[in-house]
Amino acid sequence: MPRELSLAEIFQLGYYWETKILLTAVKLDLFSLLAEKQLAALELAQRIHADERALGLLLNALVAMRVLTKEADRFSNTDVARTHLVKASPQYVGHLLLLHDAEWNNWGKLEETIRTGRSPVKRHLFETDPELGANVLSVLHRIGQQSGPALAKRLELGGAKTLLDLGGGAGTNAIAFCQVYPELVATVFDLPQTLKTAERTVKEAGLEGRITLFPGDFNRDPLGGLYDVALMSDILHYQDSNANAALVKKTFVHLNAGGRLVVKDRFLDESGASPAWTTAFAVHILVNTERGCCYSVADAQGWMAEAGFRSVVELEQTAVIQGIKP
Ligand SMILES: C[S@@+](CC[C@H](N)C(=O)[O-])C[C@H]1O[C@@H](n2cnc3c(N)ncnc32)[C@H](O)[C@@H]1O
Incomplete structure (x- = not known):
């Protein structure tokens, strides 16, 4: 018999925040912008025409998730991000994550799908x-x-x-x-x-x-x-x-x-x-x-x-x- 879940693990299963943070970072292609350099939130925000404060919060979360690192106020890729999330890398896997991001709205209709038995897609x-x-x-x-x-x-x-x-x-x-x-x-x-x-x-x-x-x-x-x-x-x-x-x-x-x-x-x-x-x-x-x-x-x-x-x-x-x- 597998061991029973703890309450902390139930919460962990229910929190999709980190999933969407990662998918959004791939969608914004932040990892490619950080390919070989360290950038501050302001510099990144200027390049993608984003809000500096909002982007800064996303970047800090990516650091806590161990996808990025931070020195003073500058962010850079971890090795795994450099290898698999930078578009120019021969081992880029972002397209698979972009698929999950593209399917986000379908997942939002899961309750309806379960109730009707019908998928929201054609x-x-x-x-x-x-x-x-x-x-x-x-x-x-x-x-x-x-x-x-x-x-x-x-x-x-x-x-x-x-x-x-x-x-x-x-x-x-x-x-x-x-x-x-x-x-x-x-x-x-x-x-x-x-x-x-x-x-x-x-x-x-x-x-x-x-x-x-x-x-x-x-x-x-x-x-x-x-x-x-x-x-x-x-x-x-x-x-x-x-x-x-x-x-x-x-x-x-x-x-x-x-x-x-x-x-x-x-x-x-x-x-x-x-x-x-x-x-x-x-x-x-x-x-x-x-x-x-x-x-x-x-x-x-x-x-x-x-x-x-x-x-x-x-x-x-x-x-x-x-x-x-x-
Ligand atoms: C998940 S991929 C699998 C690819 C490959 N067999 C593999 O294992 O890596 C599914 C493939 O089925 C193809 N496919 C889906 N419906 C098809 C159809 N009606 N006729 C021919 N190919 C189809 C898709 O274009 C896609 O290449």
Whole structure:
């Protein structure tokens, strides 16, 4: 049994002040202004046309939060802020935080969403704001570059020649898989506006000869093929259950006999209350997508079995499920 929360921890959970202070600082791009210099509140206020007193209070809070440091009246970045919150840094992650800031108003409607069951948004980010979507994918790509090769190895795809990466985003997985398996060629299928990011990353990886970019809507358009492996990584939680069942069926048709479908997502276990991070992610998806949902492992296994896949197994608990086409 986990230990019970203290009253102090309950208050801590309820105080979102620091969250919004950080997100606002990223939105104002204060960290880039402080890139390599120390500035006083007045100098920063002049550069962003802000109120000196108000900005000073925000900066002091950022110091207390250990994101900035302060010497006399001058502020500077901590190492972590310099590495990850300065726009020019190759390890900038601010776009992901800007996404959370952009979703702030949706979260403000959580009570209404819980009462009505209806999300305040139409469709989802990649359809409604491709520019922000592309920026977010760039950050996810940087993070995913670390986990992609390990996933590719764990799947033991030796012998597979063709991969379809559905909703492949920045091409992160297709690139990692091609790097791990020299025999493999991949197709990254995604919305046309998103593929611009993949075009850049595939070029950077020098894999233009082995990775094809296939623009389209996977719910409406043909998927090409046949393929030995199809991957659905972090796409199913944007859609409703009927669309997912249909997409899994459609993918089945585009696989060779003996081919496999690998689904990687944030699934809930049978209790619905675990893993902890995913339970909060489920509420995020409820509020920030029109039809999305965090599904259970059993839901995904059901779509696969119904489509005709056999040997459907949970390769990684609440994360990776695989089915084989007989
Ligand atoms: C969270 S990203 C996942 C990207 C990648 N699979 C990964 O794991 O890093 C979701 C992707 O699904 C794509 N997507 C969403 N709906 C789509 C649709 N109807 N057709 C094609 N791609 C879609 C988005 O453009 C986006 O690239």
